[in-house]
Amino acid sequence: MNKISLGxxxxxxxxxxxxxxxxxxxxxxxxxxxxxxxxLALIGALALGLVIFRLNLVSALADLGAQGCVPFADDGPxxxxxxxxxxxxxxxxxxxxxxxxxxxxxxxxxxAGGPLFAREYEQGxxxxxxxxxxxxxxxxxxxxxxxALPVVxxxxxxxxxxxxxxxxxxxxxxxxxxxxxxQTRGITPAAYFILAFAIAATAGIVLxxxxxxxxxxxxxxxxxxxxxxxARPHYATxxxxxxxxPASGSQPASDADDSWQLDYYYVNASGEKVSPRTDGCQAxxxxxxxxxxxxxxxxxxxxxxxxxxxxxxxTEAALALAASALLFGAGVVRLRRRII
Amino acid sequence: MNNTSPxxxxxxxxxxxxxxxxxxxxxFSLPAGSVAALVGPNGAGKSTLLTLAAGIATAxxxxxxxxxxxxxxRGPHSRLAFLSQDQPLYRRFTVEEMLHFGRAMNxxxxxxxxxxxxxxxxIPFAARIGTLSGGQRTRVALALALGRRPAALLLDxxxxxxxxxxxxxxxxxxxxxxxxxxxxxxLSSHVIADVEDSCDHLLLLADGRLxxxxxxxxxxxxxxxLTGPAGGQPGWLAGDAVVxxxxxxxxxxxxxxxxxxxxxxxxxxxxxTLQDLVLGYLRSGGRSQGEMEPAA
Numbered sequence: 295m296n297k298i299s300l301g302x303x304x305x306x307x308x309x310x311x312x313x314x315x316x317x318x319x320x321x322x323x324x325x326x327x328x329x330x331x332x333x334l335a336l337i338g339a340l341a342l343g344l345v346i347f348r349l350n351l352v353s354a355l356a357d358l359g360a361q362g363c364v365p366f367a368d369d370g371p372x373x374x375x376x377x378x379x380x381x382x383x384x385x386x387x388x389x390x391x392x393x394x395x396x397x398x399x400x401x402x403x404x405x406a407g408g409p410l411f412a413r414e415y416e417q418g419x420x421x422x423x424x425x426x427x428x429x430x431x432x433x434x435x436x437x438x439x440x441x442a443l444p445v446v447x448x449x450x451x452x453x454x455x456x457x458x459x460x461x462x463x464x465x466x467x468x469x470x471x472x473x474x475x476x477q478t479r480g481i482t483p484a485a486y487f488i489l490a491f492a493i494a495a496t497a498g499i500v501l502x503x504x505x506x507x508x509x510x511x512x513x514x515x516x517x518x519x520x521x522x523x524x525a526r527p528h529y530a531t532x533x534x535x536x537x538x539x540p541a542s543g544s545q546p547a548s549d550a551d552d553s554w555q556l557d558y559y560y561v562n563a564s565g566e567k568v569s570p571r572t573d574g575c576q577a578x579x580x581x582x583x584x585x586x587x588x589x590x591x592x593x594x595x596x597x598x599x600x601x602x603x604x605x606x607x608x609t610e611a612a613l614a615l616a617a618s619a620l621l622f623g624a625g626v627v628r629l630r631r632r633i634i
Numbered sequence: 635m636n637n638t639s640p641x642x643x644x645x646x647x648x649x650x651x652x653x654x655x656x657x658x659x660x661x662f663s664l665p666a667g668s669v670a671a672l673v674g675p676n677g678a679g680k681s682t683l684l685t686l687a688a689g690i691a692t693a694x695x696x697x698x699x700x701x702x703x704x705x706x707x708r709g710p711h712s713r714l715a716f717l718s719q720d721q722p723l724y725r726r727f728t729v730e731e732m733l734h735f736g737r738a739m740n741x742x743x744x745x746x747x748x749x750x751x752x753x754x755x756x757i758p759f760a761a762r763i764g765t766l767s768g769g770q771r772t773r774v775a776l777a778l779a780l781g782r783r784p785a786a787l788l789l790d791x792x793x794x795x796x797x798x799x800x801x802x803x804x805x806x807x808x809x810x811x812x813x814x815x816x817x818x819x820x821l822s823s824h825v826i827a828d829v830e831d832s833c834d835h836l837l838l839l840a841d842g843r844l845x846x847x848x849x850x851x852x853x854x855x856x857x858x859x860l861t862g863p864a865g866g867q868p869g870w871l872a873g874d875a876v877v878x879x880x881x882x883x884x885x886x887x888x889x890x891x892x893x894x895x896x897x898x899x900x901x902x903x904x905x906x907t908l909q910d911l912v913l914g915y916l917r918s919g920g921r922s923q924g925e926m927e928p929a930a
Binding site: 316325417418422424426429430633634 | 723782
């Protein structure tokens with residue numbers, strides 16, 4: 295029989311006490327570099343486009359003699375004087391950018407997270423990787439960080455650039471607190487990417503099928519985003535603005551200053567919400583009187599002020615990250631439990 | 635871990651999946667330095683046993699120790715290398731990058747040894763894994779496993795996907811390394827011919843149970859293949875010694891567990907071949923004959 299001195303060689307003894315030095319980072323980067331670099335190239339191109347957009351817009355405003363009009367608000371002298379003269383191309387781009395920015399995080403998240411583990415299972419290579427000297431948790435963590443972190447950083451910067459680029463367009467651009475402005479400006483794009491990525495990575499671990507993981511990610515992501523939309527008005531107690539009885543049925547444009555109007559209702563003398571019948575009221579001059587006759591003494595506008603934008607961004611991101619953390623946890627537990 | 639520990643030692647090892655028991659009551663001890671064949675029909679539990687030994691599955695009952703250390707589904711023992719069925723490698727990696735993978739994923743790694751194993755079979759380092767033949771891929775996978783300088787190497791059906799020439803080359807390369815390094819080798823196969831010339835230890839699995847286990851020489855020496863006239867089972871033969879009886883119209887062949895029985899002169903006794911032994915045990919276990927291939 296061949297004998298090898300297992301316990302006696304210094305190399306073996308040293309190996310027992312010290313943790314082996316491994317470089318999973320290299321492996322994860324080799325596997326994910328195409329996805330990461332492609333995502334970053336896409337994000338970079340968009341960021342560059344937004345910077346050019348902003349610079350052109352500012353110089354166009356300067357050409358119109360509206361240098362002092364940044365940010366360009368609806369009300370005030372700027373809008374009246376210059377709004378009609380701003381070239382259409384800026385409006386078109388300002389309308390398109392939110393659509394791209396809305397689709398980009400879930401797209402990149404599903405495409406990065408879906409195959410990350412599912413492809414390993416599909417090809418049986420998780421067995422190869424997990425029968426070396428690296429444990430499943432470390433393997434999971436390094437792959438996750440390498441695939442996600444650069445894109446998170448990219449989308450974080452892109453979200454801030456989008457916020458900066460759209461600011462001079464505030465009268466035409468998607469509003470800060472409204473859909474799709476809220477979801478595409480600031481830190482939400484990065485948070486949404488993490489959410490989509492977490493869904494996709496964990497779905498890949500559970501389903502072991504890339505296509506199914508990506509499909510399921512889209513479905514779960516849409517549901518979670520709708521839930522966030524339902525929760526969003528409650529991130530902070532709304533402000534109330536007491537208005538006089540309106541002269542007509544059309545509600546005042548209370549979100550002119552970028553704030554988010556949640557509710558508009560009539561109140562009686564004791565301050566209670568009332569729902570007067572308005573179908574019998576004639577339009578124009580008779581309208582106000584018609585309401586007053588039914589006991590209406592005023593109107594209330596409930597709204598979230600525009601200056602809560604960053605607070606709401608932080609709340610939204612925290613909720614998305616909490617959901618992601620749960621998903622990541624479920625994924626790593628599942629991965630550890632069942633390797634083959 | 636010490637010198638006297640067996641390379642592998644299973645005690646009451648069992649694994650149940652949702653569909654039922656894949657392995658039950660499996661106890662054996664494999665001495666260090668053995669070259670063991672894990673033989674059995676498809677679905678006998680060979681892969682299950684190997685994945686338990688490799689530490690990537692958790693036993694339902696019992697335990698398995700590698701070099702004296704009990705493994706528990708937390709990855710392989712640091713001195714054990716495992717090659718799963720079809721030897722999965724990253725297809726988009728080059729051979730060079732696969733070696734880099736081995737270096738990066740292991741604290742203990744013998745780069746020059748792994749490179750030499752690749753050079754021995756003249757595989758270009760710049761070639762992508764996806765472009766290699768099955769035999770070449772197996773050689774790269776072997777280099778990767780051996781580069782860890784394991785004390786024990788487990789291979790699940792390493793030859794199954796290879797053509798006959800590649801089988802021979804892979805087996806020769808493997809045995810050359812065994813001779814050079816003295817590692818313990820366990821390879822599973824459902825083809826007896828692949829293992830009968832190269833292995834010195836047999837583990838026979840059927841229906842998730844270990845049917846036979848021991849050094850091949852000893853197993854063959856303690857069994858006997860009797861051939862005699864057709865008829866009922868001879869009265870001079872102790873019933874508990876009979877492993878399997880087969881009869882045709884003219885003659886009867888009986889595989890027995892003992893060799894010392896005296897017999898009538900019209901009965902011929904020979905030492906069974908490994909194939910006789912394996913097929914005899916499988917048939918006696920109620921296995922259909924077609925599932926076990928005697929030769930490639």
